[in-house]
Amino acid sequence: MSVDNGVQTYAELLDAAFDEKVTAWTEQAEQTQRFPRPLLEHLGTAGVFARKWERRKQTDLHDHFALGRHLGSLGSAAIGVGVSLHDSAIAILRRFGRNDFLTDLAERAIATDAVLCIAASEEQGGSDLQNSETRIFPENGGYRVVGAKKFVSLSPIADYVFVVCRGVGDDLETGGNVALAAVPIEQVEVGEPYQKLGAGPLDTAPITIDARIPEEALIARPGTGLAVISWGLAHERLSVPAQIVAACDVMLGVTVARMMDRSQFGKKLIDHQALRLRIADLQSRVDVLRYALDGVAAEGKINLRTAAALKASAANLGEEVAAECLHIFGGIGYLETHTPIGRWWRDMKLARVGGGTDEVLWELVAAAMKPDNERYQALFTVTGNPTH
Structure with missing residues (x-):
């Protein structure tokens, strides 16, 4: 995809991309309580993701924060979070997508020909990803993914969902051995979007999964998915x-x-x-x-x-x-x-x-916090005995 928009810097590209159409889509979304896929596609066509990622495996944080600030200025958490979720899925593919299928999916997502979402939270687990009850196991040269997710934002408009799951041989009580799979939305049953306290247009819905995917759609094998x-x-x-x-x-x-x-x-x-x-x-x-x-x-x-x-x-x-x-x-x-x-x-x-x-x-x-034992001992030890 060409990113030559006649704009010299990424900041200028963002200023041009976040135009009156984006404002109108955002206002409409707050009225309809639905996420506007055309807004995301507009950003892709304008080169927002292509310029941000170029050929890099890791984005430049100056650009990352610049995009975040433009999203925050829209006055809609739903739009900001939705766009950043799609971009976060691109980040996964750019660093860990090592086969032709995943590389191509990354390019399609950057062009917004494909919209991505991430399915992690479950009704019982919430943020406890190591204890996901969604399972993945080998089947006919590929994989089968079976389970359910409670909160999957963008699922009503997405083309692929990145499913956090675990290998079938794991004890459900033990946890760990997490995997990540790219599942086409056609193989997922998407429920009715929730009526939420806030961020209404961030189409968030439950999904039920019983999917068969090719081997190359496995982003992270069991044991590497959490990272x-x-x-x-x-x-x-x-x-x-x-x-x-x-x-x-x-x-x-x-x-x-x-x-x-x-x-x-x-x-x-x-x-x-x-x-x-x-x-x-x-x-x-x-x-x-x-x-x-x-x-x-x-x-x-x-x-x-x-x-x-x-x-x-x-x-x-x-x-x-x-x-x-x-x-x-x-x-x-x-x-x-x-x-x-x-x-x-x-x-x-x-x-x-x-x-x-x-x-x-x-x-x-x-x-990550580390104790300063040496200073502690120097300050609070008297004649070899710590004070209490």
Whole structure:
């Protein structure tokens, strides 16, 4: 696919791609509560994914965060998450797709001729991917995949679903031996999309799987799947903070404008010190998050624990910003027909759940923490005996 759009930088390409059509599709999606596949195809035609990936196995994080910020500025968590999920599946194929079938599927996804989604969570397991009850076993020179998934976003519009599963010889109580398979949507029964608290247009539905796939559709054999799906999840978790930074900028900007327009007790809301300083604190923390992303991008490494820390921290900050902005809007913020603030507040809750809950992510961070035993001993040992 040609990516020569007469645009010199990726940032300029994104500015051109996120045009009035994307805005219109986003607004329509919030009304219909359905994800607009034409929006995703438009981004593919504009070269958004082709320029981002080029021939690389790993994306440039400056580009990754730039795309995330453009998605966050749309004011729709559903659109942002949906596009980033498709891109995360591309990340898996680019690094681990080593045969012609998977290489071709990656190119089709980059061109958005094929839309990808990821099926991980199950009703009993949630984020516990090592205990997936969906099974994969050899059959007639290929594989059979059997099981069910509870929350599969984009499944109603996808062409392929990447199914997290486990080898048939494993004890269901033991866990581990995870695999990942690319299953065509034609071999999957997609249920009715859920009516959700927020992010309505992010078509999320249950699926039932009884599929037969060729050998080359196995992305990760049993025992390697957890590392592979974790790579994809890291891309999603790194996109979320960039989306939240942009979404917070939108919410804070609108709220400051409201504070400069609305008067209470004889003066503008912005002139009430308590409100003004509360917003200043939030803006400062959003700016710090923005600078943190710049630092991670400059380092250029995709680290699973860094991704977890950024996503969890950003999600909590985003939820706080959304709640405070809704509070400052007062009663009018609760009117769905007057402002989108209430919807933004509901949407932001998804950030603390989707792609790994806070607790799952903090466990990843905790696992990397190291004690400074030498300093501890020097500070707290007296005549050879530790103090308590």
